[in-house]
Amino acid sequence: MSMARVLDVLGVQVEVPADGDGSPEAVYGAAALIAIERSTRLLLHAGAVALDGRAVLFPGASGTGKSTTVAACVRRGLGYLSDEMVALDLRTGAVEGWARPVMLTPWAIRTMGLPGSRPDEGDGKAAVPCDALGGAVVAGAVPVAHVVGLRRGGAETTLTPMPAGEVLAQLLAASFNHYRHGAAAWEAAAVVAGQARGWWLDVADVHAAAEAVAGLPYSPA
Known part of the structure; x- marks a missing residue:
């Protein structure tokens, strides 16, 4: 008889098979849907890192480069909140991250300089613990300093300002369950959009992107 293990997904206890055949990506994805x-x-569907007690959110759909960018930021010395999902406090606008292992492709693992990835491993993702990236998990909720939209394939890595209205649109588009909270979800997202700085990050090199994120101001305005 197979045993189950319990994952804590932002306060929701989810049972998953301990010895199932599913890939880590599939297992964590199924747990997220239940949560x-x-x-x-x-x-919110967002990666997140932190510096000096303030968070950077990378909202966006799967395939936008959240996990790889988060991994590079952790390699650079920023704290780890999540590569996939955060909980936004409706009262304060602070965020808490789901600190699951970072899900990285073989290409991303090689780019991070980690051992154990071969060129012939295909497109499947591996679950890389935060400490394997040389980083530390940020516990609890932290205020949001920046909201960064990722755009891949640029000729060079550049940061350009994102207007508050676009920040709000990015946050609402990334919300998994705003329909449950009605106006409170809009109001909380508007608080973040009004207090955080918004940026578009065109990514030509993920390590240069991490340097750009680390170079943002983190002191309260």
């Missing part, structure tokens, strides 16, 4: 259905908090 979204059960959570009473506002959940």
Whole structure:
């Protein structure tokens, strides 16, 4: 009889098979879907890192480069919140991250300088613990200093300002369960959009992108 293990997904306890055949990406993805259905908090599809007690959010759909950018930022010395999902406090606008292992492709693993990836491993993702990247998990909720939209394939890595209206649109588009919270979800997202700085980050080199994120101001305005 196979045993189950319990994952804590932002306060939601989800049972997953301990010895199943599913890939780490599939297992964590299934756990996230269950948590979204059960959570009473506002959940956003976003990677997140922190510096000096303030967070950077990377909202966006799968395939936008959130996990690789987060891994590079952790390699650079920023704290780890999540590569996938954060909970936004409806009262304060602070965020708490789902600190699962970072899901990285073989290419991303090689780019991070980690051992154990071969060129013939295909496109499947591996679960890389935060400490394997030389980083540390940020516990608890932290205020948001920056919201960064990722754009891949640029000729050079550049940061350009994102207007507050676009920040709000990015946050609402990334919300998994705003329909449960009604106006409170809009109001919380508007608080973040009004207090945080917004940026578009065109990524030509992920390590240069991490340097750009680390170079943003983190002192309260």
